[in-house]
Amino acid sequence: MNPLLAKLQPYPFERLRKLFAGVVPNPSYRPISLGIGEPKHPTPAFIMDAMTAAFSGLAVYPPTAGEPKLREACAGWMQRRYGLALDAATQVLPVNGSREALFAFTQTVIDPTRDAVVVCPNPFYQIYEGAALLAGATPYYAPSDPARNFAVDWDSVPEDVWQRTQLLFVCSPGNPTGAVMPLDEWRKLFALSDRHGFVIASDECYSEIYFRDEPPLGGLEAAAKLGRAGFERLVAFTSLSKRSNVPGLRSGFVAGDAAILKQFLLYRTYHGSAMSPMVQAASIAAWDDEAHVVDNRAMYRRKFAEVTPVLASVLDVKLPDASFYLWAGVEGSDEDFARELLAQYNVTVLPGSYLAREAQGFNPGAGRIRMALVADTAECLEAAQRIAQFVKDRAQNNPSK
Numbered sequence: 093m094n095p096l097l098a099k100l101q102p103y104p105f106e107r108l109r110k111l112f113a114g115v116v117p118n119p120s121y122r123p124i125s126l127g128i129g130e131p132k133h134p135t136p137a138f139i140m141d142a143m144t145a146a147f148s149g150l151a152v153y154p155p156t157a158g159e160p161k162l163r164e165a166c167a168g169w170m171q172r173r174y175g176l177a178l179d180a181a182t183q184v185l186p187v188n189g190s191r192e193a194l195f196a197f198t199q200t201v202i203d204p205t206r207d208a209v210v211v212c213p214n215p216f217y218q219i220y221e222g223a224a225l226l227a228g229a230t231p232y233y234a235p236s237d238p239a240r241n242f243a244v245d246w247d248s249v250p251e252d253v254w255q256r257t258q259l260l261f262v263c264s265p266g267n268p269t270g271a272v273m274p275l276d277e278w279r280k281l282f283a284l285s286d287r288h289g290f291v292i293a294s295d296e297c298y299s300e301i302y303f304r305d306e307p308p309l310g311g312l313e314a315a316a317k318l319g320r321a322g323f324e325r326l327v328a329f330t331s332l333s334k335r336s337n338v339p340g341l342r343s344g345f346v347a348g349d350a351a352i353l354k355q356f357l358l359y360r361t362y363h364g365s366a367m368s369p370m371v372q373a374a375s376i377a378a379w380d381d382e383a384h385v386v387d388n389r390a391m392y393r394r395k396f397a398e399v400t401p402v403l404a405s406v407l408d409v410k411l412p413d414a415s416f417y418l419w420a421g422v423e424g425s426d427e428d429f430a431r432e433l434l435a436q437y438n439v440t441v442l443p444g445s446y447l448a449r450e451a452q453g454f455n456p457g458a459g460r461i462r463m464a465l466v467a468d469t470a471e472c473l474e475a476a477q478r479i480a481q482f483v484k485d486r487a488q489n490n491p492s493k
């Protein structure tokens with residue numbers, strides 16, 4: 093067996109199952125889960141129709157690079173969303189969701205013979221770490237700073253780590269913090285990439301769910317604003333899962349540095365990750381339409397406007413820049429909080445420490461919980477009210493908490 097497999101950490105939901113083993117949730121309440129970040133708003137009918145109209149595609153092997161029509165649809169969206177004129181043939185590549193792409197991309201860019209480091213935010217989306225470990229690299233975790241709206245403290249990464257860094261993950265908007273990275277931070281990272289030669293993978297799958305007036309800045313948009321026309325050493329990862337409520341479609345694309353994408357396409361050809369023609373047809377329909385995305389965002393905005401104040405009255409939490417998570421501070425242990433909440437009020441939340449690693453002497457997820465507001469507003473609101481009651485009960489029963 094590949095010995096690197098033994099380095100993989102248990103996935104957060106596996107740890108949650110263990111944490112909840114033996115807990116009997118209060119049967120007076122029906123279960124509500126804010127645990128998994130799986131979109132639950134309805135999939136638009138026109139996307140399903142586009143898929144079923146493409147059954148004839150089952151009779152052919154799809155090209156790994158995707159049909160030109162799909163690449164053009166992706167490039168067209170980048171133009172409308174970010175004002176970027178990308179070459180659909182060389183600067184865009186469809187992928188089967190950003191998760192597989194983040195993983196495969198890491199295998200493509202890492203040279204494990206050179207003591208490779210992969211820098212990622214902490215807390216972070218767990219795939220970054222597994223991808224780095226299986227590529228033979230060592231992850232380095234850069235903490236997010238609650239005092240600066242959860243901005244990642246890139247300045248805390250030592251120079252000798254940057255020197256060995258081959259790949260840096262940016263997650264903006266961030267999972268779980270919802271923080272959007274501003275232009276000045278991009279400027280800093282581009283300078284570091286120029287100095288040390290590392291590649292930047294910018295994971296942007298929550299880019300369309302935002303709460304401020306201004307849409308989140310994209311990585312390629314930042315590069316263009318800073319005069320980096322060829323997107324040197326930068327690749328952005330975009331997904332339909334959250335934007336269009338199609339997590340089961342497995343569709344997204346990567347865009348950026350054409351020289352890197354050429355190598356990525358070579359890797360993918362052997363990896364065998366072409367997208368089904370039916371999925372391609374559905375994806376074209378989804379990228380070409382913006383009305384459903386505007387409606388989807390409006391639904392999240394209404395939901396967050398109702399739910400956040402209920403939670404903010406008892407927890408350290410505020411409306412994030414973007415994403416569909418609330419990243420809340422709790423009193424005491426995040427694991428105890430999650431376990432007791434399930435037992436007493438039958439609500440599932442994810443302990444923040446499961447989404448982060450202990451590094452430089454602390455786990456930046458400890459004492460926090462992640463709540464995915466993916467269910468409908470009534471259900472999320474009921475969960476929030478139960479959590480508020482739970483926190484009040486706890487404070488009464490144990491004044492130290």
Ligand SMILES: Cc1ncc(COP(=O)(O)O)c(C=O)c1O
Pocket residue numbers: 129188189190191192217263266267295297330331332333334339343344
């Ligand atoms: C930060 C982040 N990146 C990427 C993904 C993967 O999404 P998908 O593979 O559906 O595009 C997720 C999914 O939850 C995520 O939270």
